[in-house]
Amino acid sequence: MHEQVSSDYNQESLYSIHGRIGRIRFLVYSLLLNIMLIPLVLIAGGLFEAISYLFGSDSLIANTLIFLIGILTFLVYFYILLTPSKRRLNDLNKSGWVSLLWFIPMINIILWLCLVFVKGDIGINNYGAPSRPPSLLIKIIAALMPITIIFMVICIALVLSVFKHAYQL
Template sequence: MERENIVSNPYLAPGAALSDAPGDTYQPRVFAWKGRLGRLRYLSYLCCAYLLSMVVLGLAGAALSVARRLPDPASWEMLLSIVFYIPVLGLSLAWAKRRFNDVNRSGWLVLLLVIPVVNFFVGLYLAFAGGSEGANDYGPPPAPNPVLVKIVGLLLPLLIIGGTVAVMYPAIKLAQERMDAGSSSGRL
């Protein structure tokens, strides 16, 4: 019926839904390629992917260590790691592309993530650059983050700080013991 009205009356305005209205948002999906992704949601998705990959690879390593009857357990573990890493890499690149879209940049900039050293700075940019206010060339802004996304997104910095402390603490303790041993023997 509506189609007939548009055809019969060329001056009739089209019935398109406009998405440039202020306050218009969309709910991002985890496995989508298009759209925008905010900073906190990007960090929470990466954190979940990292934790999931550690759990899966840990379980695979444990299963392979139990099954020592395989011809070469290390090769099987490497094969499992590669097979699992490919989808995680694809998701990470899709999320980075959507994050670039959120700051109104081309998704092709995701290729900068494969360049050593540059990828560090690009990762910092993706983590800290604010998204465009309102709709941009890549669509409306994502909906506000739910509580779970906020909790998981804040876990990433805690994991990084905790991991750094866990790695550095034994080294600092060893250096302190050597300094104490050196000063007690009269050497500096």
């Protein structure tokens, strides 16, 4: 019996571009993937500084390497932004291509509101079975998200304040 119940749901992993996810899982996956992006951005920034120091900031080699690292970082960010959105849109029986609306100002706010508040299909749709119900851990993380967002905003404000004083902007 347990095997039959678990096979009725989509079993895709956090990183998968296939399958469907519900509203709570969308919020949590988006948060987790964005948190995982922070070390990547810090590493890229450190590499930018190291390359500029080693080759000089006006060097063609430095500029080329920085450009390539920037492109790689941007592609990873694309994946992180679009993957949960595509899967959530699939839950709404919409094409993942709709997630490109993220890049249109003001429309992206409407897209986010739809992804967060519009209920997905209950049964199987064109994109497969629904995702399994959120676990207790997923629900706890979702409940803590407002606190996490406030904490992240405070951290960003502190970092900007430090940069403002360091560079006297």
